[in-house]
Amino acid sequence: MTAVRVLLVDDQVLMRSGLRKLLEIEDGVEVVAEAADGVQALAEVARHRPQVALVDARMPRMDGVELITRLSRDHPEVAAIVLTTFDEDEYVFGALRAGARGFLLKDASPEELVAAIAKAAAGETVLDGQVAARVVAQLKGPGPVSHTVLSTREAEVARLVAGGSSNREIAARLFITEGTVKNHVSSTLRKLGLRDRTQLALHMAGH
Numbered sequence: 001m002t003a004v005r006v007l008l009v010d011d012q013v014l015m016r017s018g019l020r021k022l023l024e025i026e027d028g029v030e031v032v033a034e035a036a037d038g039v040q041a042l043a044e045v046a047r048h049r050p051q052v053a054l055v056d057a058r059m060p061r062m063d064g065v066e067l068i069t070r071l072s073r074d075h076p077e078v079a080a081i082v083l084t085t086f087d088e089d090e091y092v093f094g095a096l097r098a099g100a101r102g103f104l105l106k107d108a109s110p111e112e113l114v115a116a117i118a119k120a121a122a123g124e125t126v127l128d129g130q131v132a133a134r135v136v137a138q139l140k141g142p143g144p145v146s147h148t149v150l151s152t153r154e155a156e157v158a159r160l161v162a163g164g165s166s167n168r169e170i171a172a173r174l175f176i177t178e179g180t181v182k183n184h185v186s187s188t189l190r191k192l193g194l195r196d197r198t199q200l201a202l203h204m205a206g207h
Helices: 013-024 038-048 064-074 089-098 110-121 129-137 144-148 152-162 167-174 178-192 197-205
Strands: 004-009 029-035 052-055 079-084 102-105
Touching: 004 013, 004 038, 004 110, 013 029, 013 110, 029 038, 038 052, 038 064, 052 064, 052 110, 064 079, 064 089, 079 089, 079 110, 089 102, 089 197, 102 110, 152 167, 152 178, 152 197, 167 178, 178 197
Parallel strands: 004 029, 004 052, 052 079, 079 102
Antiparallel strands: none
């Protein structure tokens, strides 16, 4: 299996060094570059073509949200995961609206981090448990979209996507095939005029 190419973006040298050492022992991950801020990160992306960028929220010159906005616009092939000590809503939803593929806190376990990298590289959305719970909490009280535009099953799948569940997990929970889940997700995105699962999660959080 080809290793996932990762860019580390954090203004703290010790954090970058620790992450590199942690990830270098993983067969499925290759750290291809480091950057101390968003400006340097954009240069490294152009030079090293990473698949996943682990991005700190607070950095000098260009912070994480602005960097992710630029990556989504100019390098959509790079999946950005916010890795931070801050879980305030402005960072969580700001990063997700900017196009982040995931949001993890720095107290995540090495296993959680490696799994998140693999999932993000595969196109899945990854949320820290606390963050996912916050998003799901906003889903109580279904909005009009769930009743008028989406079928009951599509709305059910959309809520599980918003909670961070993968297609496999949704299929197991609803006793349907992964192919059926993919069809429901595609249909939901088309009906709502959304680009991807991250936008779907944000849309459901707003309803």
